[in-house]
Amino acid sequence: MATRRGDGGTFDHGAQYFTARDPRFQALTQRLEAEGVLAPYHGRIAQWSAGVLKPVAAREPRYVGLPGMPGLCKALAQDMEMLYEQQVGGVEQKNGRWSVLPPVGNDDGFDALVLAVPAVQALPLSVVVPDIAARVAQGRHHPCWALMARFEAPLPVDFDAGFVEGVNLGWMMRDSSKPGRAPGERWVLHATAEWSRANLELESDAVVPLLLEALRAVVPAVPPLIEARAHRWRYALSPGLGVGCLLDAQARFGVCGDWCADGRVEGAYLSGLELAGRLLPAL
Ligand SMILES: Cc1cc2nc3c(=O)[nH]c(=O)nc-3n(C[C@H](O)[C@H](O)[C@H](O)COP(=O)(O)OP(=O)(O)OC[C@H]3O[C@@H](n4cnc5c(N)ncnc54)[C@H](O)[C@@H]3O)c2cc1C
Incomplete structure (x- = not known):
């Protein structure tokens, strides 16, 4: 997010x-919508396949964070002491107390430790609890190259967001169609997992023209570009292990994240909630 x-x-x-x-x-989204942290998204969503466009009906409400997607995370972190820009390189347990390395926070260590990072990044940190590490090693994420592009004029399409099939793009969305965003013609395009994996190590500048070319297969008359940048997500959408979370209650060591449960924002939230529900009684 x-x-x-x-x-x-x-x-x-x-x-x-x-x-x-x-x-x-749903209880959380309703509360945060009332607090102005989330807003429902009512844009037109379509499926584009080989030039054929079909509307995609909403099975349930769609939400976005305000003023951007991280609004939800900021609201949840509001009452917590947070340390930003700290990369955790290792974790250790001494005399029953957990610490992160390099050391930050409590000199006396912590009662419990929870990793809430993608599986590949959780793996080197969880080797201290081998049973958990063996499960973490099963976690999977697909990569995704994302293009952020701003155009001089509206793209001539009858939708604000589209699932795309048959080209190297999997998704495109008019970012400026979301509530609370500045006006303009800003689009986010996501390459397919297959294309992203095959081109993962390209420089981001080299990815920009390739994804614009893929866009032209969907929208032949692309208006002039004002700015474009590509971002490589190494650990994007996850198929999800369907285990909710991982916990060694005796060691008081837990792991959560979308990849444990279901690879969506809701899956990440429920994974953390489940871990809290199982860990807190052990403290
Ligand atoms: C391109 C893309 C499109 C997506 N589209 C959707 C969508 O439309 N709808 C939807 O529901 N979900 C979508 N998702 C998935 C959604 O973003 C995730 O499910 C959710 O963000 C997972 O949350 P998380 O807390 O499990 O992990 P993350 O959001 O990955 O957060 C993990 C955090 O840990 C940090 N971290 C990692 N290693 C370390 C370390 N060693 N030390 C310190 N910090 C570390 C990372 O920097 C990151 O900030 C998308 C994801 C991507 C990438």
Whole structure:
């Protein structure tokens, strides 16, 4: 859930919108919508396949964060002590107390430790609890190249967001069609997982023209470009292990994240909630 600032407004270049299917997440979205942190998204969503366009009906409400997607995370972190820009390189347990390395926070260590990072990044940190590490090694994420593009004029299409099939793009969305965003013609395009994997190590400048070319297969008359940047997500959408979360209650060591449960914003939330529900009684 990330937002990039461009010259002419912002781009949500990761998660696009999210849905709430579970009553526990619905309760949160309803509260945060009332607090002005989330807003429903009512844009026109379509499926484009080999030039054939079909509208996609909403099975449930779609939400976006305000003023950008991270609005939801900021609201949840509001009452917590947060340390930003700290990369955790390792974790250790001494005399039953957990610490992160390099050391930050509490000198006496912590009662419990929870990793909430993608599986590939959780793996080297979880080797201290081998049973958990073996499960973490099964977690999967697909990569995704994202293009953020601003055009001089509206793209001549009858939709604001589209699932795309048959070209190297999987998704495109008019970012400026979301509530609370600056006006303008800003689009976020996501390459397919296959194309992203095959081109993962390209420089981002080299990806820009390739994804614009893929866009031309969907929209032949693309208006002149004002700015464009590409971002490489190494660990994007996850198929999800369907285990909810991982916990060694005796060691008080847990792992959560979308990839444990279901690879969506709601899956990430429910994974954390489930871990809290199982860990807190052990403390
Ligand atoms: C391109 C893309 C499109 C998506 N589209 C949608 C969508 O439309 N709808 C939807 O519901 N979901 C979507 N998702 C998925 C959604 O964003 C994720 O499900 C959700 O963000 C997962 O949350 P998380 O907390 O599990 O992990 P993350 O959001 O990955 O957060 C993990 C955090 O841990 C940090 N971290 C990692 N390693 C370390 C370390 N060693 N030390 C310190 N910090 C570390 C990372 O920097 C990151 O900030 C999309 C994701 C991507 C990338």
